[in-house]
Amino acid sequence: MRKQYSAVALTLLGALAATTAHAQDAARIQTKVLGDDKQPVLVQFNAEGKMALRGLSGEQVLRQQLALTNADQMRVARVETDQLGFTHQKFSQYYQGIRVEHADYTVHAKGGTVESISGDFERISGLNTTPGLNESTALSRALAHVGARKYMWQTNEANANEFAPTGELVIVRDMRQGAENGPLVLAWKFNVYAAQPISRSYVYVDAHTGQVVLQDNIIKHAAATGTFATAYSGTRSFADGTTTGGYFLRETTRGLGIQTFNCKKSNSYTSATDFIDADNNWTSAEYNNANFDNVAGDAHVGAQATYDYWKNVHGRNSYDNAGAIIKSYVHFDDVPGGAGYENAYWDGVRMTYGDGATRFRPLTALDVCGHEIGHAVCEKTANLTYANESGAMNEGLSDIWGASIEAYAVANLGFTSGGVKAKSTWLIGEEIDKQQAALRSMSDPKSLGQPAYYKGQYWAPLSSAPSNANDQGGVHTNSGVLNHWYYILAVGKSGTNEGGNTYSVTGQGIDAAAKITFRMESVYMTASSTYAQARTYAIQAATDLYGAGSAQVIAVTDAWYAVGVGASYAGGGTTTPPPTTTTYCTIKGTSQAYEWIDLVQLGSINRTSGKDGGYYNGTALSTSVAAGSSQTMYFSAGFTSTAYTEYWKVYIDYNKNGVFTDAGELVISGSSASSGTLSATFTVPTTARNGSTVMRVIMSDNSATTSCGTFSYGEAEDYTLNITGGAAIAPTTLTGDATPLGNDVARTLELFPNPATDALRLVLPGNAEVTDVTVTDVRGARMTGTTLSNGVLNISGLAKGMYTISVSDGQKVFHQRFVKE
Known part of the structure; x- marks a missing residue:
């Protein structure tokens, strides 16, 4: 009886431990969103959860939170750091060492602390991972499914190795039996590029039955400095290069380059030639001809505008964020010398444009270019499967980028x-x-x-x-x-x-x-x-x-x-x-240990102060300004000692809709490393609505700080403006001189050389003394074995890779990334 009781006691203790562990996990989770398969698609952790996960690798976090078995593996695919300071460690799922297609998970961390995880995880058990079909047989089934008259490795013999498909064993959903939730099967995956008719897709062949279970299209159809008289966008200035006999449509100022070629109404990329102009003035008289050669200019400047949009708006270096070359081929025809190709597409490597026929004009319009390269961006980020809802959003995102790039180019270029x-x-x-x-x-x-x-x-x-x-x-x-x-x-x-x-x-x-x-x-x-x-x-x-x-x-x-x-x-x-009283988003600086706002003056608003805990509600203070008037504002920063570079932004909610993000509502923006009084002038638009509204003043050490949320160092203050439609009201003149707000080069940590092999020299603002140095890897794990002497950090003991260095001058901590070669 005692043995039986002991066994029962152990069972109860095990159940109690499991229940307690489950309760602890639940207590550490702020939000959990489940997908249709009851697996989590987003998990956000609360403060207790974040603390419990400290010190764990990304793979360990996923193994714990997704309850991975010994058969499940999560392998790091890439690590990205965004402009908000988040590090996103992206994992690909494997089962018994075989890639699970379209199953990816990401660990989102900030400052070495895991904030959340998100993605798609496939729960698999008992799947037979030994193929019953060899690669050669599977390829014949894939080609029979595509049914093309000719393939790229037959048309482009010189580049046959680039186009010839090879098989990879993967696990994928059989899409024949369910729109989104078919069974998981072992399959051979092939990248099949057809020349006649044009198509390129990943074809998945069941490794046991030989049936094609999914086709995921790669080609997503969308039904020196010169000037070019383009077909769709007027005469544009653009960067190109020189060659024998003149200038050609190639440039290296954006990423690794932008290149545009002439297919001469053929379907061969290897026989495509350059467009060459003798004087780099590509005029309408020369190129607006029966052959539509002016569309070469549209393809070239469209690729440049698309690159500029991703770089300037999203901080992305080409579609892959690594400066990839953007190649465009115009005058393409899938049937050489045919009636005209009614399509444009991105094939995973290059842009291809047809000249159109009965339905379309040449397909090189700017939003088409932005749309197609948008597919390249999607491929390098979410990689949405090109079928059903995910495929619809793949197309929708490309339309979104086509529209956004067109609007950007019209407004800014x-x-x-x-x-x-x-x-x-x-x-x-x-x-x-x-x-x-x-x-x-x-x-x-x-x-x-x-x-x-x-x-x-x-x-x-x-x-x-x-x-x-x-x-x-x-x-x-x-x-x-x-x-x-x-x-x-x-x-x-x-x-x-x-x-x-x-x-x-x-x-x-x-x-x-x-x-x-x-x-x-x-x-x-x-x-x-x-x-x-x-x-x-x-x-x-x-x-x-x-x-x-x-x-x-x-x-x-x-x-x-x-x-x-x-x-x-x-x-x-x-x-x-919306409520009758407008409520604005919150704004606050986290620390005022080293800098704060100590003066704001505009008209009858004239406030000097010390530290206000990151935010001051000064809406009880007001001044009147007239629509159409010019106003000069004065402001300054207080510093504990070192005068760091501070970024000033002043917003006015002119249309009184409760946000500061409408056009023209950022009225002052600039930077300065001075503790003296600064000034800036703005004009109140004639379209501003009469009555009381809010003016928000922000001083931050981070140029990316916006009109809402929290930021690290500095302060924000709100005041009331009474807008009238009468004559201009002259601003109060400040006694003494004020320096116009400029755009100072930020005083921040400098590292050189970067990349480095053995040593890094560290230079702080004002050549301040370094008091502390910490080096962490991309997971946020702290590195040991580095030594500092006379401002030089010995990194010879680090493995090759990317690191973050945090350096303090005894007041503020500065962060920079460096590469160890």
């Missing part, structure tokens, strides 16, 4: 409308379409046969067997939902949707909408993401960027509600109207 039709941000392919207004409309999807509401009118049924015949499960149709969500988020809209629910969304502008969307795509989305998961990830992206409960989070949520995905921000039903 001087692009004009030079073709038969004018450019229109919210129409896709408007300049190339001969038969209707455009290919797609983001502002009114239903006007061109796309759904504006999830599973509403014009929604194409998802397919249990995605193929070109059913548009891979409606990818070019159902993308309308994501397109319309983006339009509503950027521009704003009120109305009643197809579900009978009323909504009202305040537009956040293209800039904020684009930043939220790209963070959703690059940080959180995985290959198999659905619309429901996109909603979760977009809300999280907006929260990361602008703070919980911010105007952007509300707009993101309600824009999804407007298109039929999820509840409104108020939790369901009609979106709650």
Whole structure:
């Protein structure tokens, strides 16, 4: 009896321990979102959870949180650090050493602390991983499925090795038996590039039955300095290069280069030639000819504008964030000398443009270029599978980038409308379409046969067997939902949707909408993401960027509600109207140990102060300004000792909508490393609404600080402005001199050389003495074995790779990345 009792006692103790462990895990989780398969797609940790995970590697965190078995492995695919200071360690899932296609998970950390995890994890058990079909037989099944007349390795014999497919054993979902949730099977994966007719796709052949279980298209169809008279964007200045006999469309100033070639109405890339101009003035008389040679200029400057957009707006160096060459081939025809190729595509390596025929003009318009290279960006980030909902969002994201790049180029690069039709941000392919207004409309999807509401009118049924015949499960149709969500988020809209629910969304502008969307795509989305998961990830992206409960989070949520995905921000039903009293997002500096705002003066507002704990509510202080008047403002920083570089931003909510992100509301922006009084002048627009509104003054040591949220060092202050429509009110003149606010070069930590092999020299602002140095790897783990002497850090003992160094002058800590070679 004692043995029996002992066994029962042990069982009870084991159950109690398991229950206690489960309760502890639950107590450490702030939010957990489950997918349709009941596996977590997003887990956010609270303070206790973050503390419990400290010291664990990313793989250990996933093994613990996803309850991995010995058969499951998570292998690091890449590590990225974003502009918010987050490190995203991205893992690929393997089962018994075999890659599980489209199953990826990411550990999101900041300052070495894990904040959250997200992704798609496949729970697998008992799967037979020994193939019953060899690679050669599987390839013959794949080629029979594609059924092309000729393949690229036959057409381009010189580059046969580049195009010839080789097999890889993977685990993938059999998409023949379920639109999204077919069974997992062992399969041979081939990259098959066909020349006639053109196609390129990953073809998955069941390694036991020989059946093709999935086709994931790689080609996603979209139905010196010179000047070029382009076909669609007017005469553009552009960078190119010199060659024998003149100038050609190649340049090296952007990433590793941008190159544009002439296929001469053939389907051969290897026989393509350069366009060459003798004087680098590519005139209309020379190139606006029957052969449409002027479209070469559109392809070239379109690639340049696309590169510039990703670099300047999102801080991304080409589509792969590593400066990849962007190659474009114009005058392509899948049948050499044929009637004209009615398409453009990205094939994973290059851009290809046809000259069109009965339906299209040459397909080199700017938004088409931005759309197609957008597929390249998606491939290098979320890599959304090109079928059903994930494929629709793949297409939708490319439309979003096409529209955003067109708007950016018109507003910032001087692009004009030079073709038969004018450019229109919210129409896709408007300049190339001969038969209707455009290919797609983001502002009114239903006007061109796309759904504006999830599973509403014009929604194409998802397919249990995605193929070109059913548009891979409606990818070019159902993308309308994501397109319309983006339009509503950027521009704003009120109305009643197809579900009978009323909504009202305040537009956040293209800039904020684009930043939220790209963070959703690059940080959180995985290959198999659905619309429901996109909603979760977009809300999280907006929260990361602008703070919980911010105007952007509300707009993101309600824009999804407007298109039929999820509840409104108020939790369901009609979106709650804004309160009578405008509530603004919170703003606060975390530390004032070394700098703070000590003067703000504008008109009758004249406040000197010490430290205010990071934020001062001065809305009880006010001054009047007239619409159309010029105003000079004075301000200064206080410092404990060292005068660090501080970034000043002043926002005024001119339209009184409760946010500071509308055009023209950032009225002052600049930097200075001075403790003296600074000045800046701005003009109140004549369109400003009369009455009281808020002016927000921010001083931060970080140039990326925006109008909402928290930041590390510095302060923010709010005041009231009374806007009138009368004559200009002269500002009060400050006694003494004030230095106009400029844009100082930041005084920060300098490292050289970087990359380094054995030693790093460290130079702090003002040549201050280094008091402390810490080196961490990409996981946030602290490195040992480095020594500092006379400002030089010995790193000879470190392994090759990327590191973060934190250096203190006894007051502030400066962070920089370096590479050990």
